[in-house]
Amino acid sequence: MSLAIHNRLVGLGHNVRVPLAVSVIPPEPDLTAAGSFLQLTVTQILRLLPGKRLVGLTEWQQAPAIIKLFYHERRWSRHLQREQAGFEMARKYGLPVPRVLASGRIANQNGGYLIIEYLSDGVGLDTLVELHNTRLDVAIRQALSLIACCHRQGLWQQDIHLGNFMALDGTMYLLDSAELKSENPGMVLSDAQRIANLALFFAQFSVYRDSRVGQLMETYNSELAGDAASGDLTLLLALIRQARERRLDKYQSKLFRTTSAFHMEQSAGQRLLCDRKIMTDEFFSFVRNPDLFLAQGTLLKGGNTTTVGLVTLGGTDYVLKRYNIKSTLHGLRKMFRASRASRSWRSGLVLEMLGVTTARPLMMLERRQAWFLRRESYILYELVKGATVPEVLGSDHLEAATRDRIFESFKQFLEVLRRYMISHGDLKASNFIFANDELVLLDLDATTRHALRLTFRRAFRKDLERFLRNFSEGSGMQAMQGQARDLVRSLNV
Numbered sequence: 001m002s003l004a005i006h007n008r009l010v011g012l013g014h015n016v017r018v019p020l021a022v023s024v025i026p027p028e029p030d031l032t033a034a035g036s037f038l039q040l041t042v043t044q045i046l047r048l049l050p051g052k053r054l055v056g057l058t059e060w061q062q063a064p065a066i067i068k069l070f071y072h073e074r075r076w077s078r079h080l081q082r083e084q085a086g087f088e089m090a091r092k093y094g095l096p097v098p099r100v101l102a103s104g105r106i107a108n109q110n111g112g113y114l115i116i117e118y119l120s121d122g123v124g125l126d127t128l129v130e131l132h133n134t135r136l137d138v139a140i141r142q143a144l145s146l147i148a149c150c151h152r153q154g155l156w157q158q159d160i161h162l163g164n165f166m167a168l169d170g171t172m173y174l175l176d177s178a179e180l181k182s183e184n185p186g187m188v189l190s191d192a193q194r195i196a197n198l199a200l201f202f203a204q205f206s207v208y209r210d211s212r213v214g215q216l217m218e219t220y221n222s223e224l225a226g227d228a229a230s231g232d233l234t235l236l237l238a239l240i241r242q243a244r245e246r247r248l249d250k251y252q253s254k255l256f257r258t259t260s261a262f263h264m265e266q267s268a269g270q271r272l273l274c275d276r277k278i279m280t281d282e283f284f285s286f287v288r289n290p291d292l293f294l295a296q297g298t299l300l301k302g303g304n305t306t307t308v309g310l311v312t313l314g315g316t317d318y319v320l321k322r323y324n325i326k327s328t329l330h331g332l333r334k335m336f337r338a339s340r341a342s343r344s345w346r347s348g349l350v351l352e353m354l355g356v357t358t359a360r361p362l363m364m365l366e367r368r369q370a371w372f373l374r375r376e377s378y379i380l381y382e383l384v385k386g387a388t389v390p391e392v393l394g395s396d397h398l399e400a401a402t403r404d405r406i407f408e409s410f411k412q413f414l415e416v417l418r419r420y421m422i423s424h425g426d427l428k429a430s431n432f433i434f435a436n437d438e439l440v441l442l443d444l445d446a447t448t449r450h451a452l453r454l455t456f457r458r459a460f461r462k463d464l465e466r467f468l469r470n471f472s473e474g475s476g477m478q479a480m481q482g483q484a485r486d487l488v489r490s491l492n493v
Contacts, residue, residue: 009054009069009071009111010051010071010073012050013050013051013258014048014050014258014259014260014263016045016048016054018042018043018044018045018056019041019042019043020041020042020056021039021040021041021042022039022040022041022042022058022067022069022106022113023037023038023039023040023106023107023108024037024038024039024040024104024105024106024107024113025037025038025104025105025106025107026038026104027102027103027104037107040058040059040060040067040113041058041059042054042056042057042058042067042069043056043057043058043059044056044057046066047163047260048260049260050260051071051072051073052070052071052072052075052079053068053069053070053071053072053079054068054069054071055067055068055069056069057118058115060101060102060115061101063118064118064120065101065115065116065117065118066098066115066116066117066118067113067114067115067116068083068113068114068116069106069111069112069113070083070111070112070113070114071106071110071111071112073110076110076111076112077112079112079178080103080112080113080114082178083114083177083178084100084103084114086176086177086178086179086180087100087177089155089177089180089182089185090174090177090180093149093150093153093155093185094149095146095149095150095153095155095174096146096171096172096173096174097173097174097175097177098116098117098118098119098173098175099116099117100114100115100116100117101115101116101117102114102115103115119166119168119173121168121169122166122167122168122173123139123166123167123168124162124163124165124166124167125139125140125143125162125163125165125166125167125172126161126162126163128167129162129205129206135167137212137216139165139167139172140205140216141216141219142165142167142170142171142172143165143172143201144201144216144217144219144220144223145172145219145220145223146165146172146174147160147197147198147201147220148219148220148221148223148224149223150174150180150189151188151189151194151197151224152188152189152223152224153185153186154182154183154184154185154186154187154188154189155180155181155182155183155185155189156180156181156183156189156193156194156197157174157176157179157180157181157197158179158180158181159179160179160197160200160201161176161204162204163175163176164176164179188224188225191230194230195230195232195235195236195239196239196243198217198220198230198236199236199239199240199242199243200243202236202240202243203240203241203243203244203247204247205355206354206355207244207354207355207356207415207416207419207420208355208412208416209355210237210240213233213236213237213240214233217230217233217236241419244354244420245420247353248350248353248354248420248449251349251350251353252346252350252449255273255345255346255349255350256273256342256346260276261275261276262274262275262276263275263276263279268368268369268370268371269367269368269369270365270366270367270368271364271365271366271368272287272363272364272365272366273345273363273364273365274287274362274363274364274380275362275363277362278313278362278363280313280314282313282314283313283314283363286311286313287363287365290311290320290322290365290378291322293311293312293313293320294307294309294311294320294322296311297309297310297311297312297320298310300319303324304324304326305323305324305326306321306322306323306324307321307322307324308320308321308322310383311380316383317383318362318380318381318382318383319359319380319381319382319383320378320379320380320381321341321344321378321379321380321381322376322377322378323339323340323341323376323377323378323379323445324376325374325375325376339366339374339377340377340379340445340446341364341365341366341377341378341379341445342364342366342377343444343445343446343447343448344361344364344379344444344445344447345361345364345379347422347444347445347447347448347449348360348361348381348444349361350422350449351416351422351441351444351447354416354420355416356413356416356441357438357439357440357441358440358441358442358444359381359382359383359384359440359441359442360381360382361379361380361381361444362380362381362382363378363379363380364377364378364379364380365377365378365379365380366378379445384433384435384440384442385435386433386434386435386436386440387433387434387435388429388430388432388433388434389406389429389430389432389433389434389439389470390429390430390470390475390476390477392406392434393406393429393476393477393480394475394476394477402434403480403483405437406434406439407480407483407484407487409438409439410439410467410487411487411490411491413439413441414463414464414467414487414488414491415491417460417463418460418491418493420449421449421450421451421453421456421460422447422448422449422450422456423447423448423450423456423459423460423462423463424441424444424446424447424463425445425446425447425448425459425463426443426446426466427463427464427466427467427470428466428469428470429470429475429477431443457493460493461493464488464491464493467484467488468481468484468485468488470484471484
């Protein structure tokens with residue numbers, strides 16, 4: 001067990017391991033013997049901002065509790081005070097927040113801590129979104145009621161995020177009070193601030209939910225007086241789109257560097273990016289020799305340019321795709337272009353953020369010589385089980401409800417691409433799996449998010465032409481050709 005002192009926490013960056021012992025000055029002298037420190041143990045890390053703050057699970061007075069450690073070299077005291085002030089403000093205006101149990105300084109005097117009530121049976125709004133939970137609509141309405149309560153009192157969350165809401169026993173709690181700001185406390189928040197705050201909240205949900213914003217806003221408006229109700233849905237939807245595009249830009253800037261979600265290593269011989277959740281000793285053995293795992297796995301597709309296989313890590317099956325370099329000349333030609341693995345990595349995570357279901361990329365690996373000369377690149381995906389769209393739509397036992405559901409999913413997917421100027425590059429039907437009543441998109445190495453509308457329209461038209469060819473004569477799906485054409489016409493491209 002490692003001892004958490006200020007210099008150690010700052011130096012560890014993202015590499016903080018649990019269990020982590022933290023020596024703190026007790027808030028009351030009778031909790032420990034005079035002159036000694038109280039030692040707490042962080043057993044699970046919930047959030048980590050390297051060099052600044054750690055949020056984790058600990059034990060306080062023989063009960064589970066949340067601990068927040070503040071250890072920025074110069075600003076830790078300000079951060080702690082802001083958190084405490086936020087909780088006090090929330091309690092003053094009757095907002096549901098966890099109880100603060102204790103606060104003080106880390107034993108070396110170079111940091112502070114806050115102990116907060118642990119809502120053990122609560123479920124975060126972000127978790128409900130990830131699980132596609134059936135209670136999600138109810139939880140969103142509860143969160144909107146809480147947001148309305150804040151706005152009615154002249155308060156708002158500056159950095160509103162879904163992980164800051166937790167549902168428990170019919171009540172939605174506010175977790176991170178440090179971001180709670182006030183305009184004119186006790187008076188309804190200004191229209192401009194309210195609608196901007198709401199747009200940022202809704203922008204964190206799938207694009208597919210935008211059509212329900214009007215219905216959901218009924219809950220928000222019911223909490224406010226008549227004149228304070230927000231009725232300009234067109235403006236709100238426009239601001240949601242703008243907020244989502246800003247979030248996309250910010251998110252994309254983090255995809256190729258070390259973050260709390262992703263691990264990155266780079267050297268003259270390779271560049272590795274991976275989801276921290278899969279980092280194990282066996283995973284790093286796999287990284288050292290992915291070709292061995294590919295050879296020992298099940299070959300799904302072989303070819304000069306790509307090799308795809310099923311590999312097993314820690315008892316779990318994944319799909320590994322290797323992009324081959326056919327010759328030195330081929331590697332030289334690719335030297336200054338993004339690898340297909342890196343494009344797949346970026347596209348999969350961007351589309352996921354927009355609510356498009358893809359085979360989630362878990363690792364991207366590029367092999368190089370002397371930094372620049374391109375060798376093979378690899379992308380590791382979660383395994384998605386299900387039938388491809390041609391297998392479903394070409395079945396003799398196809399039901400009309402299933403067919404209509406697939407076409408509705410296609411329409412939603414293509415509408416997302418259109419709104420956010422993304423082209424896929426290969427919309428053949430076999431690149432979609434139908435599983436759990438939704439489409440799952442595969443093969444993202446040609447996917448592009450365009451900066452110019454002109455280049456997008458050209459690429460998107462090619463996507464739609466390729467989509468229509470799926471239903472040509474002899475495809476086994478020609479009976480749905482008219483339905484496919486109607487879908488494309490409805491996009492007004």
